[in-house]
Amino acid sequence: MxxxxxxxxxxxxxxxxxxxxxxxxxxxxxxxxxxxxxxxxxxxxxxxxxxxxxxxxxxxxxxxxxxxxxxxxxxxxxxxxxxxxxxxxxxxxxxxxxxxxxxxxxxxxxxxxxxxxxxxxxxxxxxxxxxxxxxxxxxxxxxxxxxxxxxxxxxxxxxxxxxxxxxxxxxxxxxxxxxxxxxxxxxxxxxxxxxxxAKNYHLTSRDFDYRASSSRDPQMPEVYIFVIGETARAGNWGLYGYERNTTPRLGARHDVIHFDDVLTQINATHKSVPLMLSPADALDFNQIYRQKSLITAFKQAGFRTAFISNQLHNGSFTDFFADEADCTLYLLAPKNKTHLYDNALLPVVDSLLRSGPAKQLIVLHTYGSHFNYCERYTAENRSFTPDYINEINRKDRQAMINAYDNSIVATDWLLDQLIERLDRTGKTSALLYLSDHGEDLLDDDRDRFLHASPIPTYYQLHIPFVLWFSPQYVSQFPLDTQQAREQHKTPFDSRVVFHTLLSIGGIETDYRIDSLSLVSPSFHLDKRYYLGERNIPVPVKYLPFDDEDRQAFERHGIAPR
Incomplete structure (x- = not known):
């Protein structure tokens, strides 16, 4: 001593x-x-x-x-x-x-x-x-x-x-x-x-009103499902040319439209998901404190709405928007020791589809491909092995990729099941899916992992985006569906989701911008923006990408703009 x-x-x-x-x-x-x-x-x-x-x-x-x-x-x-x-x-x-x-x-x-x-x-x-x-x-x-x-x-x-x-x-x-x-x-x-x-959101948005209405026959049966993906990057989807066929079911559907060049507006869930659900975007994020979500717009237009989440309630804007729905349900309870697979959403969807309202909007928030990847899929979707790792390192990278790819296979299966259910209803219907952001998977010598990094990478920005229209929808609105197909190679970002869903649902409101709707002939987007530090919008082309990211953009035929 x-x-x-x-x-x-x-x-x-x-x-x-x-x-x-x-x-x-x-x-x-x-x-x-x-x-x-x-x-x-x-x-x-x-x-x-x-x-x-x-x-x-x-x-x-x-x-x-x-x-x-x-x-x-x-x-x-x-x-x-x-x-x-x-x-x-x-x-x-x-x-x-x-x-x-x-x-x-x-x-x-x-x-x-x-x-x-x-x-x-x-x-x-x-x-x-x-x-x-x-x-x-x-x-x-x-x-x-x-x-x-x-x-x-x-x-x-x-x-x-x-x-x-x-x-x-x-x-x-x-x-x-x-x-x-x-x-x-x-x-x-x-x-x-x-x-x-954010905690004052209920006060600052209390008087907000979309003054929304439906342009369609109130008796016409309609059902739309918006699936919010989690941490799925486009580069690991078979639909986007990945060497593994991780999306065999969607790939076999000729009625599925996948959009090749879509970027998220931010690589963190607590902001990217609210930006999908509201008129706010990277150019003016702060308006989100005064506005409600598209769920309210659909409700005002006569839709029965539901928000079903396979994630925990966390007090973010996503939760505030979820509370606007007629039916809000969180499947994952804090006492659960293991996460539920996303297939747990299907029985709830079945119940909602059987409930019988003429018009429905169903929003599903999945757990998708969020780490720990091997806990996101059932044995039926375990296509690639070995798929378990003890720690994150380059030696075990292939097992990590296997687990991540299996989670994409599970998402492919879920979307296919949802499309089947919508098709069986015989209603005018559509499904829209995109991921909130991508993921780094030790892709190069930088050894970057996960997402939400202060400076995003290509792998965190490039996300899958899928649209499906029922035969009834295609028959009634052929120009809308044709317009969407023509945009499948057009570069855009996740700000189009809000306006596209309103257009698909025939929702009329001053907050709908048709130039940001994929089903509108006036669709046009000059620049893509990223929501930077302290909510400052940054044109994607000005983000400080490393050479590895620029090479990845080039390999996938995407211009970082």
Whole structure:
């Protein structure tokens, strides 16, 4: 114990804490595309600030514990770098903490063991050392604190001097608010304000009115099913030229229209799904706080509506919109130890179709291909083996791909079953499916995995989009169906969903924009946009793609525009 006391003096503990706090900055200097001079600033100015903070108490352990939120964000940032390879924690990453259920979180953490163990090794001993610092009888001397303060001022002054030419060199990237942890805390603050605004949604949207009506005979039987996919990327669908026939059932249907060049507006479920369901889009996301969903528009036009989810209630806009339906049902209960397969949706659909209203809208929110992939399909859809992995690594990548592809086979089966059911009704009907976003699967030397990264990849953006019309619909509205077929190679993004569904259902409202409807002769979309950090729209062609992404776009015949 004496040796320990002599080794870990308050002075040494002080410098250890400074080193621990600078670890995220050091990593970010290597992972971020920053000018060299700004990388120097990235260490000097935060280092000066950390010195000042640690110097506030004569026992550095007190300050270190008081800065626990900073350490939490630092640990979060390091895990993010392990997962995605680069980027500051985005505001959406903080929002994901509130909208991801615990089961999903533990599934992911279980596969990210190296990163989790690494941050524990870094921060837990440091926090324990902080307790030791507090309990020690001695403390930092006034002379040491004076010298530490002078050093902090020297580092701060040097950093500010270097910042001036660094900012001139790259004014958009080399900014003080782009220094970690300032940028991370700004994003966290934006996430909190967004969360509060979402919680007030029922007040801010209370008086919203689509003034919607149906252009069709009230007695004409109609039923439309909108299937929201989860984490399915187009590149692994047989319909899109994948080497494996993961979509044999849809591929055998000549009445299914698949759209080749569709991108999501954002790679995170808690925003991408609401953008499908509402008039809001990447160009003006904030209008979502004042508007209701297409479910309300269909209700106002005389449709009986249902929202059936195979995901957990999570307090996001998706849930707010689901509550607008006449029938809202969440199949997955918090007490379930394992996730239900999406085929559990079929008995509910059968019941709804038997219920007999003349006009119906059914929205199905699937679990699709969300990680952990091997838990998303039954034995009947287990086409590719082996399909189980213990952790995410390149050695086990083929098994991971097998499991992911099996989840696509399960989605293919589900959609085929839904189409069969709609066909048997003999009603004017249609089915629309698209995924909320794609997924990275260790596709190249970047070893990117999952989705919702601050900077998206090709694999997270390119999504499958499928339309099916019943023979009755084709007979009654041949121009609509022909127009949709003619657009199957046209580039567009997920903003078309809202307007297309309203058009298919014959819903008249001022919020329907026919130039964004796939069944309208006036369909036209100049640019595709991505919902960037802090809800700023970014033209897809200006996203900072890596060369690997540009090559992937080219291989699949897609222009990132």
């Amino acid at each position: 004496k040796h320990f006391n002599r080794l870990f003096t308050q002075r040494r503990i002080f410098w250890i804490f400074l080193a621990v706090m600078l670890v995220p900055n050091l990593f970010l200097c290597f992972t971020e595309h920053l000018p060299f001079l700004f990388k120097v600033v990235y260490i000097l100015i935060p280092g000066a600030l950390y010195l000042l903070l640690l110097n506030l108490s004569r026992k550095p352990g007190i300050t270190f514990w008081a800065l626990f939120p900073l350490h939490f964000i630092g640990a979060f940032q390091l895990v993010l770098l392990y997962l995605f390879g680069n980027s500051i924690i985005a505001s959406d990453m903080f929002l994901n903490m509130f909208t991801t259920n615990s089961g999903e979180a533990f599934e992911l953490l279980d596969k990210l063991a190296p990163a989790v163990v690494g941050v524990f090794i870094l921060y837990l001993p440091a926090l324990a050392l902080a307790v030791y610092s507090i309990r020690r009888s001695d403390s930092l001397t006034p002379l040491f604190q004076k010298r530490a303060f002078m050093l902090s001022m020297l580092l701060l002054g040097t950093g500010l001097l270097i910042y001036t030419p660094a900012h001139r060199q790259a004014p958009h990237r080399a900014r003080l608010d782009n220094l970690y942890p300032i940028n991370a805390f700004n994003n966290a603050r934006f996430a909190v304000s967004s969360w509060k605004a």
